[in-house]
Amino acid sequence: MTRIALVTGANQGLGFALVRGLAARLAPEDVVLLTGRDAGRVAAAATRVADDPATRSRVEGRVLDVSDAGAVARLADELGAVDIVLSNAIGPLQPDRPQAEQADVFLDVANGGTHAVLRSFGPVLRPGGRLIVVASSLGTLGHLPEALWPRFDGAGLDDVEKAVEDWRSAIHDGTAQEQGWPEWINVPSKVAQVAAVRAVAAGRREPDLADGTLVAAVCPGLVDTRASRPWFSDFSRAQTPDQAARAVLDLVFADLDPATYGELVRFGRVLPWHSGAPAA
Numbered sequence: 001m002t003r004i005a006l007v008t009g010a011n012q013g014l015g016f017a018l019v020r021g022l023a024a025r026l027a028p029e030d031v032v033l034l035t036g037r038d039a040g041r042v043a044a045a046a047t048r049v050a051d052d053p054a055t056r057s058r059v060e061g062r063v064l065d066v067s068d069a070g071a072v073a074r075l076a077d078e079l080g081a082v083d084i085v086l087s088n089a090i091g092p093l094q095p096d097r098p099q100a101e102q103a104d105v106f107l108d109v110a111n112g113g114t115h116a117v118l119r120s121f122g123p124v125l126r127p128g129g130r131l132i133v134v135a136s137s138l139g140t141l142g143h144l145p146e147a148l149w150p151r152f153d154g155a156g157l158d159d160v161e162k163a164v165e166d167w168r169s170a171i172h173d174g175t176a177q178e179q180g181w182p183e184w185i186n187v188p189s190k191v192a193q194v195a196a197v198r199a200v201a202a203g204r205r206e207p208d209l210a211d212g213t214l215v216a217a218v219c220p221g222l223v224d225t226r227a228s229r230p231w232f233s234d235f236s237r238a239q240t241p242d243q244a245a246r247a248v249l250d251l252v253f254a255d256l257d258p259a260t261y262g263e264l265v266r267f268g269r270v271l272p273w274h275s276g277a278p279a280a
Contacts, residue, residue: 002029002030002031003026003027003030003031003083003084004030004031004033004079004081004082004083004084005022005026005030005031005032005033005082005083005084005085005086006032006033006035006062006079006082006084006085006086006121007019007022007032007033007034007035007086007088008035008036008064008066008086008087008088008089008113008117009035009036009066009088009089009090009109010034010035010036010042010045010088011034011036011038011041011042011045012041012045012225012226013223013225013226013227013241014088014134014220014223014225014241014244014245014248015034015036015086015088015089016034016045016048016049016241017240017241017242017244017245018086018088018245018248018249019032019034019045019049019059020049020052020054020055020242020245021242021245021246021248021249022057022084022086022249022252023049023050023052023054023055023056023057023059024052024054024055024056025056025249025253026056026057027056027057028056028057028058029057029058030057030058031057031058031059031060032049032057032058032059032060033060033061033062034046034049034059034060034061034062035061035062035063035064036061036063036064036089037063037064037065038063039063042061042062042063043061045061046059046060046061047061062075066087066089066109066112066113066114066116066117067091067108067109067112067113067116068116069112069115069116069119069120072113072116072117072119072120072121073116073119073120075120076120076121076123076124077120077124079124080124081124081125081126082121082124082125082126082129083125083126083128083129083130084129084130084132084252085117085121085125085129085130085131085132086130086132086134086248086252087113087114087117087118087131087132087133087134088134089109089110089113090106090109090110090227091105091106091107091108091109091110092105092106092227093106093185093186093227099171099183099184099185100171100172100176102185103168103171103172103185104168106185106186106189107164107168107185107189110189110193111164111189111192111193111196114133114192114193114196114197115157115160115161115196117131117133118131118133118157118196118197118200119157122200122204122215125213125215127211127212127213128211128212128213129213129214130213130214130251130252131213131214131215131216132214132215132216132217132218132248132251132252133193133194133196133197133216133217133218134217134218134220134248135190135193135194135197135217135218135219135264136186136190136219137219137221137264137266137271137276138186138187138190138191138276139190139191139193139194139217139219139264139271140191140194140264140271140272140273140274140275140276141153141191141195141273141274141275141276142274142275142276142277142278143182143187143190143191143276143277143278143279144180144182144187144188144191144278145180145278147180148179148180148181148188151163151166152191152192152195153195153273155195155199156199156203157196157199157200159199160192160195160196160199161196163192163195164188164189164192167181167188171185182278182279184279187279193217194217194264194273197215197216197217197262197264198262198263198273200215201215201216201261201262202262205261205262208261209256209258209261212255212256213256214251214252214256214260214261215261215262216251216260216261216262216263216264216265217263217264217265218247218248218251218264218265218266219264219265219266219271220239220244220245220247220248220266221239221244221247221266221267222237222238222239223238223239223240223241223243223244224238224239224240224241225241247267247268250268251265251268
């Protein structure tokens with residue numbers, strides 16, 4: 001049977017490395033879909049992977065804007081069934097601009113995209129498949145003030161989406177800080193991503209565990225990419241995208257460990273949902 005794998009945000013960085021790793025590990029009859037918003041960059045990236053001597057499977061570029069939930073749904077309907085989905089797309093975020101000015105684009109991609117992928121690709125995931133959202137260790141609930149925990153703890157996907165939209169509104173009307181939301185929008189965004197994964201996983205846990213299917217979030221650690229460069233001054237311990245991709249793909253191809261199901265996993269270990277502490 002032909003297996004189908006899909007990676008979002010795959011033109012460059014970690015997403016590109018994930019496509020390369022999948023294409024090297026899957027079989028010649030399998031297909032890896034490299035997706036991104038820009039048709040030219042998608043085509044160029046797919047060609048680079050296809051021409052790599054290490055590539056074994058077929059690689060196809062597909063244009064996909066994950067902030068367009070309709071486009072995500074149409075692609076899921078077109079494919080009909082998938083085996084591996086890695087939700088990796090992230091919006092741009094720059095330290096030299098006010099966070100509020102960047103919130104809409106960032107949340108549309110990082111959170112709206114995550115929600116769309118979970119909603120559309122969860123139902124078409126084959127038994128034994130993998131649906132993984134690339135998040136961060138900042139995605140544990142403890143990184144938010146405790147007063148905000150009820151918005152995400154035990155929440156359903158609709159509840160998570162509403163929390164994100166309420167937070168977005170608070171950013172725009174200037175009340176986010178007094179409500180306790182951290183100024184750095186990456187923190188609540190990552191918590192919401194993990195909460196969305198937990199929400200979807202909670203509704204399908206028993207049948208998924210029975211057939212070896214994994215729904216989870218993953219923290220790849222610090223990766224030296226164009227997106228992370230503006231935010232950190234010391235990259236001496238950062239991984240290359242290829243190095244970071246290996247740990248993610250090890251989770252994808254490993255036998256299912258029930259302890260990782262619905263959780264945030266970093267280098268094979270579960271990060272407890274309530275761990276972490278709000279930044280000063």
